[in-house]
Amino acid sequence: MMAGPLSDFRKAISKLSRIDKNSADAARARDAVLTKPAGALGQLETLAIWLSGWQGKHPPSYDHPQVVIFAANHGVCDQGISAFPQEVTLQMVGNFESGGAAINQLALAFGASFSVTSLELDNPTKDFTKAPAMDETECANALSTGWNAVDENTDILVVGEMGIGNTTVAAALSAAIFGGRGTDWAGPGTGVSSEGIQHKAKVIDDGLLRHKDILDDPLKILQCLGGREIAAMVGSILAARQKHIPVLLDGFVATAAAAVLYKANPESLDHCIAAHVSAEPGHGKLLKAIDKEPLLSLSMRLGEGSGAALALGIIKGAVATHNGMASFADAGISGEKAD
Numbered sequence: 001m002m003a004g005p006l007s008d009f010r011k012a013i014s015k016l017s018r019i020d021k022n023s024a025d026a027a028r029a030r031d032a033v034l035t036k037p038a039g040a041l042g043q044l045e046t047l048a049i050w051l052s053g054w055q056g057k058h059p060p061s062y063d064h065p066q067v068v069i070f071a072a073n074h075g076v077c078d079q080g081i082s083a084f085p086q087e088v089t090l091q092m093v094g095n096f097e098s099g100g101a102a103i104n105q106l107a108l109a110f111g112a113s114f115s116v117t118s119l120e121l122d123n124p125t126k127d128f129t130k131a132p133a134m135d136e137t138e139c140a141n142a143l144s145t146g147w148n149a150v151d152e153n154t155d156i157l158v159v160g161e162m163g164i165g166n167t168t169v170a171a172a173l174s175a176a177i178f179g180g181r182g183t184d185w186a187g188p189g190t191g192v193s194s195e196g197i198q199h200k201a202k203v204i205d206d207g208l209l210r211h212k213d214i215l216d217d218p219l220k221i222l223q224c225l226g227g228r229e230i231a232a233m234v235g236s237i238l239a240a241r242q243k244h245i246p247v248l249l250d251g252f253v254a255t256a257a258a259a260v261l262y263k264a265n266p267e268s269l270d271h272c273i274a275a276h277v278s279a280e281p282g283h284g285k286l287l288k289a290i291d292k293e294p295l296l297s298l299s300m301r302l303g304e305g306s307g308a309a310l311a312l313g314i315i316k317g318a319v320a321t322h323n324g325m326a327s328f329a330d331a332g333i334s335g336e337k338a339d
C-alpha cells in the first residue's frame with residue numbers, strides 16, 4: 001500500500017463495513033405481515049428493508065436526516081466553461097446561510113438538518129488542463145472535511161455541492177473513470193449553448209490528455225481532475241459507510257463523486273441509493289455505469305443536493321409505513337386465501 005496523505009482513505013475503501021443481514025431479515029419478516037397484499041407498497045418495502053440493513057437496526061429510523069453541502073471553486077473556470085461567473089459560488093453560500101436556496105426549503109420540508117461548508121473559496125483549485133487540480137495533501141484535507149461533516153446520529157444522509165464549473169469537473173471525472181471523450185459526458189450545466197458544450201468537451205479532452213498517466217488510480221483521478229467540494233462528498237459518502245448511515249445520491253456532480261469510490265471498489269456504493277436522474281445528459285449514463293436505478297426523474301438540474309433531499313420524503317414514507325402499520329394479526333384482518 002502506498003503511504004502518503006491519501007493512504008487512510010485507500011485503507012477505508014479496502015475495509016468497508018457490511019450490511020447487517022439480521023436487521024434486514026427482521027425488516028423483511030415484518031414487511032411480510034403488514035396489512036397489505038404482498039409487495040403492494042413496491043419500492044417503499046425494499047427501501048425499508050435496505051434502510052434497516054444499512055442502519056444496522058430494526059426497526060429503521062427517520063429521526064435525524066442530515067443534508068451536508070460543500071462549496072468550492074475551480075481553476076478550470078479560467079477556460080470559460082460555465083454560464084455563470086465564479087463569484088456566484090460565494091454568493092450562493094450566503095444564500096444557503098440565510099435560508100434562501102432551493103436546498104434550504106427542501107431540507108426544511110422533510111425535517112433534515114442542514115449545513116454548508118466552504119472549502120477555500122478564495123483559493124480555486126488549479127486549472128486541470130495545466131496542472132493537477134489539487135496536490136495530495138489538499139485532496140486529503142478536502143476528503144477529511146467531508147468525512148468530519150457526517151454526524152454520528154444521522155440516520156439518512158444527503159450530500160450536495162455548490163461550485164461554479166463543477167459540471168465540467170464531473171464530466172472529466174466520468175470520462176476518466178468510465179472512458180469516452182469530452183463529448184460523451186459534457187452537457188449544458190447552468191445553461192451553456194451547444195458551442196459552449198463543444199468547448200467544454202475540448203477542455204475535458206485536454207485534461208484527460210494531460211493526466212493520462214494516472215487514469216488507473218481513482219484517488220489520483222480525484223486529485224488531478226476533481227475539486228474540493230467533490231472530494232468532500234467522497235469523504236462524506238465513505239464516512240457514512242463506516243458509520244452505518246445510508247446515503248441518497250443527488251445529481252450528476254454528486255454521482256461523479258460517488259463514481260470515484262465505485263471505481264476503487266464497486267461494493268463501496270451498496271449503502272447508497274440514486275435519488276434522482278438529473279436533466280444533465282451525462283447523469284443517466286453515469287448511473288448506468290455505477291449500476292443504479294434512480295428513484296425520481298423530474299427534469300431537475302440544480303445540484304445542491306436538491307434531488308436527493310426531495311427523495312427524503314420517500315424514505316420518510318417508507319419508514320412510516322414499515323414502522324407504523326398494523327399486522328394482519330394485530331388488526332384481525334384475514335390473510336391471503338390458500339390456493
Ligand SMILES: Cc1cc2ncn([C@H]3O[C@H](COP(=O)(O)O)[C@@H](O)[C@H]3O)c2cc1C
Binds near residue numbers: 190303
Ligand atoms: C444561482 C445558481 C445556483 C446554483 N445551485 C446549484 N448550482 C449548480 O450549478 C453549478 C454547476 O454548473 P456549471 O458547471 O454550469 O457552472 C454548481 O454550482 C451546481 O451546484 C447553481 C448554479 C447557479 C448559477
Ligand SMILES: O=C(O)c1cccnc1
Binds near residue numbers: 189250252280283304
Ligand atoms: O445534476 C447536477 O448535479 C447538476 C446539473 C446542473 C448544474 N449543476 C448540477
